[in-house]
Amino acid sequence: MIYFDNAATTKPCDEAVKAVCENLKANWSNPSSLHGLGLKAEQAVNSSREIIAKALDTDSEYIYFTSGATESNNLAIFSTAKTLGRHKKKIVTTAIEHPSVSQPVKYLEEKGFEAVYVTPNKSSEINPADVISSVDDNTCLVTCQLVNNETGCILPVAKAFKAIKRLYPKVITHCDCVQGFMKLNISASSLNADLISLSGHKIYGPKGVGALYVKKGVRVLPVNFGGGQEKGVRSGTEAVPNIAGFGAAVEVFSKNIDERYEKMSEISSYLCQQAETVEGVTVNKFSESSPYIVSVTVDKIKSETLLHYLEQKGIYVSSGSACSKGKKSDVLKAFGYDDKALDSTIRLSFSYENEKSEIDEFMKQIKNAQAELIKIR
Numbered sequence: 001m002i003y004f005d006n007a008a009t010t011k012p013c014d015e016a017v018k019a020v021c022e023n024l025k026a027n028w029s030n031p032s033s034l035h036g037l038g039l040k041a042e043q044a045v046n047s048s049r050e051i052i053a054k055a056l057d058t059d060s061e062y063i064y065f066t067s068g069a070t071e072s073n074n075l076a077i078f079s080t081a082k083t084l085g086r087h088k089k090k091i092v093t094t095a096i097e098h099p100s101v102s103q104p105v106k107y108l109e110e111k112g113f114e115a116v117y118v119t120p121n122k123s124s125e126i127n128p129a130d131v132i133s134s135v136d137d138n139t140c141l142v143t144c145q146l147v148n149n150e151t152g153c154i155l156p157v158a159k160a161f162k163a164i165k166r167l168y169p170k171v172i173t174h175c176d177c178v179q180g181f182m183k184l185n186i187s188a189s190s191l192n193a194d195l196i197s198l199s200g201h202k203i204y205g206p207k208g209v210g211a212l213y214v215k216k217g218v219r220v221l222p223v224n225f226g227g228g229q230e231k232g233v234r235s236g237t238e239a240v241p242n243i244a245g246f247g248a249a250v251e252v253f254s255k256n257i258d259e260r261y262e263k264m265s266e267i268s269s270y271l272c273q274q275a276e277t278v279e280g281v282t283v284n285k286f287s288e289s290s291p292y293i294v295s296v297t298v299d300k301i302k303s304e305t306l307l308h309y310l311e312q313k314g315i316y317v318s319s320g321s322a323c324s325k326g327k328k329s330d331v332l333k334a335f336g337y338d339d340k341a342l343d344s345t346i347r348l349s350f351s352y353e354n355e356k357s358e359i360d361e362f363m364k365q366i367k368n369a370q371a372e373l374i375k376i377r
């Protein structure tokens with residue numbers, strides 16, 4: 001099997017699997033219980049909190065566990081709308097955000113907020129100046145992802161947020177960091193973000209767990225109410241095994257980020273070189289992009305047809321984004337892909353386990369697909 005769909009989800013690492021299993025067996029008690037068993041479970045949660053905080057170069061008191069980045073993004077956006085949105089009704093975001101950001105923003109628009117969606121420029125980049133100039137005195141929130149999940153394009157979050165904080169210190173800056181965490185060298189302070197969303201299953205941890213970093217002094221109001229766990233920010237009994245698995249994965253992958261980046265760069269560059277030699281295959285390039293995600297257009301073959309063809313050969317890719325499930329991607333449209341490219345673009349996303357030889361096999365099967373599928377049409 002060749003698995004090139006790591007932006008959709010990663011295979012949990014052995015350490016994460018072990019931590020989940022051990023905590024399911026040993027730490028099944030409720031972390032809020034006052035007895036010793038509860039305390040042990042609480043310690044497991046807090047030890048993961050410390051590991052994740054360390055990976056962001058911050059303190060554990062600023063990390064709140066959630067069920068995943070979708071919840072973290074919703075919490076960040078709706079909380080800010082509650083804390084500042086009575087008087088400040090503008091939200092600045094980009095046209096290429098994940099639905100867990102764009103949908104809450106759209107919902108708030110229906111409730112009377114104004115949203116500005118910054119689009120990529122002619123060079124397919126989000127220009128930091130466009131983000132900065134969209135912010136004004138009426139803005140409550142700027143929300144911008146670090147790495148686009150469909151194309152790998154890196155957004156100028158640190159630069160834009162720094163200028164925005166200087167001009168409008170009260171505006172809340174939120175970064176969906178899901179595709180950048182453990183892949184790029186970042187810290188909470190280097191991003192200049194008040195709020196940062198993370199997900200466990202994109203970094204070789206389990207599904208159903210994520211986190212929201214909340215900068216010191218920033219107020220987060222809950223969007224769900226209950227037992228007051230996570231200091232009242234996110235009620236609900238903590239998913240101890242998942243949280244322990246998330247922490248175990250971060251422990252492993254917060255090391256050697258640069259080495260892995262180097263390996264991914266070699267693999268994605270090799271893919272570009274190989275693709276250039278085949279007519280009808282284009283690697284969609286961006287001035288700054290993560291080597292973990294590559295967008296490839298294969299002319300005259302529908303992405304879904306190609307996806308299933310490759311699957312028969314044991315190669316797993318995604319059409320655009322796994323979240324868009326066959327629908328034409330609004331994100332790729334915003335990047336300016338024409339109708340033909342929208343239909344014929346697949347996403348390859350890599351992990352540390354991938355090798356160059358797998359690119360050779362992928363290219364071989366792309367050529368076979370061109371020979372077989374284009375002829376049939």
Ligand code: PMP
Pocket residue numbers: 007008067068069070071098100145147148149176178179198199200201209210323
């Ligand atoms: N943001 C981005 C950029 C993502 O790629 C994803 C996952 N596709 C999410 C948010 C949602 O993460 P989760 O699956 O943890 O809810």
